[in-house]
Amino acid sequence: MSTPLRIGTRASLLARTQAGTVADLVSARLGLDVELVEISTQGDRSSAPLATLGGTGVFVSALRDAVLDGRVDLAVHSLKDLPTAPAEGIALAAVPPREDPRDALVARDGLTLGELPPGSVVATGSPRRVAQLGALGLGLEVTGIRGNIDTRLGRVAAGDVDAVVLARAGLARIGRLDLVTEVIDPLQMLPAPGQGALAVECRAVDTELHARLGEHLQDPAARAAVDAERAVLGTLEAGCSAPVGALAEVAEGEDGLEVWIRAVVLAADGSVEIRRSATGPLTEAAKVGTRLAAGMLDEGADELMNPPARRQQA
Numbered sequence: 001m002s003t004p005l006r007i008g009t010r011a012s013l014l015a016r017t018q019a020g021t022v023a024d025l026v027s028a029r030l031g032l033d034v035e036l037v038e039i040s041t042q043g044d045r046s047s048a049p050l051a052t053l054g055g056t057g058v059f060v061s062a063l064r065d066a067v068l069d070g071r072v073d074l075a076v077h078s079l080k081d082l083p084t085a086p087a088e089g090i091a092l093a094a095v096p097p098r099e100d101p102r103d104a105l106v107a108r109d110g111l112t113l114g115e116l117p118p119g120s121v122v123a124t125g126s127p128r129r130v131a132q133l134g135a136l137g138l139g140l141e142v143t144g145i146r147g148n149i150d151t152r153l154g155r156v157a158a159g160d161v162d163a164v165v166l167a168r169a170g171l172a173r174i175g176r177l178d179l180v181t182e183v184i185d186p187l188q189m190l191p192a193p194g195q196g197a198l199a200v201e202c203r204a205v206d207t208e209l210h211a212r213l214g215e216h217l218q219d220p221a222a223r224a225a226v227d228a229e230r231a232v233l234g235t236l237e238a239g240c241s242a243p244v245g246a247l248a249e250v251a252e253g254e255d256g257l258e259v260w261i262r263a264v265v266l267a268a269d270g271s272v273e274i275r276r277s278a279t280g281p282l283t284e285a286a287k288v289g290t291r292l293a294a295g296m297l298d299e300g301a302d303e304l305m306n307p308p309a310r311r312q313q314a
């Protein structure tokens with residue numbers, strides 16, 4: 001192959017590492033030459049709260065534009081940053097093997113959540129993490145934070161805050177697992193749908209490339225798990241800024257591989273929550289997620305996510 005396959009990435013260390021992982025897979029398994037191309041996005045250029053930048057899609061659309069107009073052939077995203085609505089002309093070609101999806105605590109002095117004294121300041125910009133920290137009832141004070149992983153870690157090192165909560169996967173990818181003081185059990189904090197997984201997108205018209213990526217890069221269990229988790233988010237019509245956690249796991253059942261999914265929807269402060277789980281065949285992963293979320297809506301999930309007071313303010 002003379003012209004290399006161009007892989008679009010955001011410029012952050014995490015994004016470049018993720019794209020590098022995919023580049024290595026493409027080169028090893030498809031035998032193609034690859035080239036990384038950095039694309040800057042609105043989410044990278046601004047330090048405003050994500051919600052004010054238009055929420056879910058800020059990191060994603062600039063990369064998709066580069067795929068659609070032919071500057072690059074593939075885009076690599078953190079799957080949890082993808083909006084649930086499909087994008088015109090773009091195919092989700094592969095979900096490679098997933099990192100550990102759990103959240104991680106990075107706290108001063110090696111402390112765990114249970115060891116942080118009441119009144120300790122924990123920083124996170126994620127409504128899902130804010131709500132679940134509140135639900136733990138530990139008397140922690142939660143404060144907002146933005147910026148890349150290094151910036152956030154720096155706030156603990158500088159003593160500005162007592163702890164931050166981050167995706168364990170991001171820390172693993174940039175080689176900072178040494179800083180983790182607790183990997184948070186999903187019983188205490190369910191991760192964001194798709195957390196720890198990567199999305200490899202290409203042009204929908206590149207059907208041959210799409211098929212080869214699906215065959216050689218995709219981990220079928222990871223794909224099924226994120227399909228189930230994203231179906232929860234899509235059915236709830238919630239974005240990445242909603243207090244929704246979901247985690248699907250794949251295991252051998254009586255009739256073959258099964259997906260088991262847990263999900264939670266919380267009030268913003270974590271004072272009320274709806275929690276459910278469901279299971280079904282791997283081949284119907286998305287249906288399992290949809291069914292689970294429909295049950296949560298029956299229990300009032302929509303009112304929890306969009307309380308009347310907040311509707312009036314908007």
Ligand SMILES: NCc1[nH]cc(CCC(=O)O)c1CC(=O)O
Pocket residue numbers: 078079080081165166167168169170194195196197198
């Ligand atoms: N929302 C930002 C974001 N998008 C993906 C990751 C980490 C990697 C992943 O979750 O796969 C992060 C940072 C974080 O949540 O700590």
